[in-house]
Amino acid sequence: MVELEAPQLDAVFHALGDATRRRMLRRLAEGERTVGELAEPFDMSLAAASKHIKALERAGLVRRRIAGRTHYCALEARPLAGAHDWIGFYEQFWTSRLDILEGLLRREDSQKTKGDGDE
Amino acid sequence: MVELEAPQLDAVFHALGDATRRRMLRRLAEGERTVGELAEPFDMSLAAASKHIKALERAGLVRRRIAGRTHYCALEARPLAGAHDWIGFYEQFWTSRLDILEGLLRREDSQKTKGDGDE
DNA sequence: TTCTAATTCAACCATACGGTTGAGATAAAA
């Protein structure tokens, strides 16, 4: 169990909400890459790619090592564990054919308990 | 394996990137809720909460059943499976103490294969 | 029919996002 704080979850999920950044992470899974290498596959300016990388850093998903004029980026996967756990809670609602029954039961239930003021 | 399309992943992760919407999903895990019930815990207008719910619908995470003037929202967890899988790929990078070794190996590796033009 | 309740819609606002360009900063190469 990792239980990230809400603001960190915000940053992680926000970072993942962009295909460019997701592709960058996939690339980093193969190993360290420079900013230039990370930017190369994309049809955008270096500055734009640099901003994406900063979003990943803000989320704690990338750590940067500066060597001279070159910045090496490495995957930092740990915060993903928290996001994974958060989503994992819902696995019960999509796994197996029980989910159909579950769904039906929850629907019934909400009819009976509608407006019971629970939090 | 679920493999959501990029645009759906965008929408799902974007939807999850907001604490208000995450809390709404947690609430919906207990059962169906009306728009009003979903909005109630939050210090914002109904209209604002309504927009959040629409973001969840766009991501396919909520389905709505209209009965008279009341809109009932229900959790639709399936798209979360795709997001869960996507993140799950990185589990190898955070699980167990192997991750430290892995990280070291990948760093070495990237020194040797730097600029090999892989995609 | 008239009142009230549950929601959305439309217009608006401030701020964030994702992109651009051009100008630094810094370090390696000539």
Added chain:
DNA sequence: TTTTATCTCAACCGTATGGTTGAATTAGAA
């Protein structure tokens, strides 16, 4: 030293986001 390469920074732009308010829509309740 001068040139070139790697990146960030700053300013700007259009569009999206997250919020507001007030009016419109629709349907139970009196």
